[in-house]
Amino acid sequence: MSSPKNFLLITVALSLSILATEPPVRHGWITRERLLRADAEPGNWFFSGRDFREQHYSPLAQINDKNIQTLGFAWQYDAGVRRGRVQRGLEATPTVVDGIMYAAGAWGVVYALDARTGNERWRYDPVVDGSYGRRACCDVVNRGLQVWEGRVYVATLDGYLVALDARTGRELWKADTFTDRKRSYTITSAPHIAGDKIVIGNSGGEFGVRGYISAYDARTGKFAWRFFTVPGDPEKGYEHPEMELAAKTWDPNSAWEAGGGGTVWGAMVYDPELNLLYVGTGNSSPYPIWHRSPKGGDNLFLTSILAINPDNGRMKWYYQTTPGEIWDYTATQNMILAELPIDGRTRKVLMQAPKNGFFYVLDRETGQFISAEKFVQVTWASHVDKATGRPVLTGQGNYKDEPKLVFPGMAGGHNWQPMSYSPKTRLVYIPAIDFPFLYFNQPTFTYKPGDFNMGADAATPPFRAEHQPYLKGQPPADVREQLKAWDPVRQQVVWSVPNPGLWNGGILSTAGNLVFQGTSAGKLMVYRADNGEKLHEIPTGTGIMAAPMTYTVGKKQYVAVMAGLGGAWQSNVKAGTIAAEYQNLGRILVFELGGKPVPFPPKQPPLAAIPEPPPFTASAEDIKKGKDLYYTHCVHCHNEVVRDNTTGYPNLVYLTPETHRLFKQIVLHGLLKDGGMAGFSDLLSDGDADAIQSYIASRQREERQKMLSDKKR
Known part of the structure; x- marks a missing residue:
């Protein structure tokens, strides 16, 4: 008969042996059987x-x-x-x-x-x-x-x-x-x-x-x-x-x-x-x-x-x-x-x-x-x-x-x-x-x-x-x-x-x-x-x-x-x-x-001034062409609400002079593609890009004038 001391040692050894043979925690281990009895584990959210x-x-x-x-x-x-x-x-x-x-x-x-x-x-x-x-x-x-x-x-x-x-x-x-x-x-x-x-x-x-x-x-x-x-x-x-x-x-x-x-x-x-x-x-x-x-x-x-x-x-x-x-x-x-x-x-x-x-x-x-x-x-x-x-x-x-x-x-x-x-x-x-x-x-x-x-x-x-x-x-x-x-x-x-x-x-x-x-x-x-x-x-x-x-x-x-x-x-x-x-x-x-109020993200910055656009000399016909192209290719993301969009798509009414200078590199050649703005050179020509830019500039002038008029009032 084993002594109490030996019995304790044997028990510990067996326990360690069992632990050693048990598989490690399996992360994300959902199976068919587990899925079928999901109500038995209501604390998990499997799908x-x-x-x-x-x-x-x-x-x-x-x-x-x-x-x-x-x-x-x-x-x-x-x-x-x-x-x-x-x-x-x-x-x-x-x-x-x-x-x-x-x-x-x-x-x-x-x-x-x-x-x-x-x-x-x-x-x-x-x-x-x-x-x-x-x-x-x-x-x-x-x-x-x-x-x-x-x-x-x-x-x-x-x-x-x-x-x-x-x-x-x-x-x-x-x-x-x-x-x-x-x-x-x-x-x-x-x-x-x-x-x-x-x-x-x-x-x-x-x-x-x-x-x-x-x-x-x-x-x-x-x-x-x-x-x-x-x-x-x-x-x-x-x-x-x-x-x-x-x-x-x-x-x-x-x-x-x-x-x-x-x-x-x-x-x-x-x-x-x-x-x-x-x-x-x-x-x-x-x-x-x-x-x-x-x-x-x-x-x-x-x-x-x-x-x-x-x-x-x-x-x-x-x-x-x-x-x-x-x-x-x-x-x-x-x-x-x-x-x-x-x-x-x-x-x-x-x-x-x-x-x-x-x-x-x-x-x-x-x-x-x-x-x-x-x-x-x-x-x-x-x-x-x-x-x-x-x-x-x-x-x-x-x-x-x-x-x-x-x-x-x-x-x-x-x-x-x-x-x-x-x-x-x-x-x-x-x-x-x-x-x-x-x-x-x-x-x-x-x-x-x-x-x-x-x-x-x-x-x-x-x-x-x-x-x-x-x-x-x-x-x-x-x-x-x-x-x-x-x-x-x-x-x-x-x-x-x-x-x-x-x-x-x-x-x-x-x-x-x-x-x-x-x-x-x-x-x-x-x-x-x-x-x-x-x-x-x-x-x-x-x-x-x-x-x-x-x-x-x-x-x-x-x-x-x-x-x-x-x-x-x-x-x-x-x-x-x-x-x-x-x-x-x-x-x-x-x-x-018993939770606390939700911390809010940073506030939206104050409404920016609309920059003065470059002095393009496009004809009314070119601006009309640019508008049509804009509504075909651009407006899906860049809407014309006069506010820099809260969801991350910039309103192009706020286009800066620096961005205007890079316009074709962005629109045609994908300068900002890693941000999701891919190039459109397969669909738009140089002339098309010029027309779109002229339309944006015309919209900037209109909205800038409204902004200045509102300030005077």
Whole structure:
């Protein structure tokens, strides 16, 4: 028999032996098994929408409707972009796994932080070709990353899918996902895990590209398969059987050189139980079907939801939200998986509120249409036929022969900002937009590589005098945003609250009977989930577009959100708001019960004097030419609001004499490409640059004169 001393030594030795054989802590170790039981680990936030259902809902309730008034600042992290690049918008929702936060910023930067303190563990800053900033229609944003089995996957703006070691940030592999680097592809979306594959889409529909998704082995990065979302020229054959099916819905003499569109730039969602990857596809290229597919047709698989087997890339079913689309009605908005009581039985459903203004409920096993109703003002269609699942057109959307005011416009009834579903209230919370566009046909269309290839123009409120004839008999052309609580079974609004300004944030709902939303005005708002009562607001000093999330470290619950304006409507910072008063510096903000006020970023500098421009002697004709070129190539980023833009895009009315001297080097030859201002020498001549500069100088003189007159008064 061993002595007590020997027994103690043996016990210690065995304990050390067991510890020695236990694997080390596996950073970012999410597996299928762990994902399926995510509710057993409510303190983690595994995916962009927390679990595989992507509901943007948390079962945490430590922070609740009884104590929310004490929620305040815990810590922040500077998510500005290095390498001399301009600050851009932040649109991603962070992931938290076992106390470590992983977040994606503009260009494809990744931050790994201690989720308790905000201390940086590592930072990955990819070397992105700055010229791709010009190819991004809607800013150089990034909508998220994927953590899986010890790796962090992120896509860079210039088209690379990268796998990083979750512990160190070391690059493990890198894959070029673009099929044609001469085309204006970019990536702003998050990759998505589906089985043993990592899948990524791309952006660029406005520039004339052909959409597709690409799948890679998640461990090795080896290419697995590619699914095109629209057909190419039938004379060149079909890459996979689905393209032959789709081609039957296009004119054989379509404008194939213009790409067709259908880019997958938004969210995907994967059901591991059904082994189906659901993919939302984008708008047409060009917009008007009479330019794109002159004989008409549904033009599959534009603006569709596709169910794809990730093992082989084959499609199981599809549903097209907007056949023959001509309005930029993408179906790339986030999709939510849920189980709903439909007609007396529980159905596995997929829900989406795409741009076109209808809220869709589909059977996610079969793709069967269940229901669709308007959640915002809609004038292009009267309803969706219950028997066919197809929208019934009103004619108000057809702008071929004359301009038409259309609800919703290109911004959509709901854009990329994620909606949320609460299984507790059984409500979907939608960041809804009422924003009409006046659409104009471009009589002729010719594809221009590297340029916008929409084939249509649009005007937005407030409309000018010449637009008034087209507004008669139409609903008021007001722009409104609302947070709407939507019953997906009864297909109706339960409650709604108005939002300030435009381009407010995505949604988080929790078991604490709470709904969180950031605003473009620079506040984090909190509402009671069951009735919409405002419970709390936290001034942040920074506009918020991204959806918040929540997690725990130890026994404490936190709420986090990425703050920083930008994106498609980067110039919409409403005057008089907190966000307009302070500099738009990208941050990750984290909140806790009993927290402090949020520290604000530095204030905007005083309104600068408009410099005297060089004494150009351009003719009125040249200035008119410059204005047309400016509105074609420049205004998307450099708007003409007389204020140096709070989101990082300079207003060229403030162009200095020094910058005027470097104008051609910047505009034609990409002197500032690392800041996102690529050269346009492929689209503009020396004479074109002169005309644009003359127009800018003329605007400077006008605004400078107004400024001096105001001072005299």
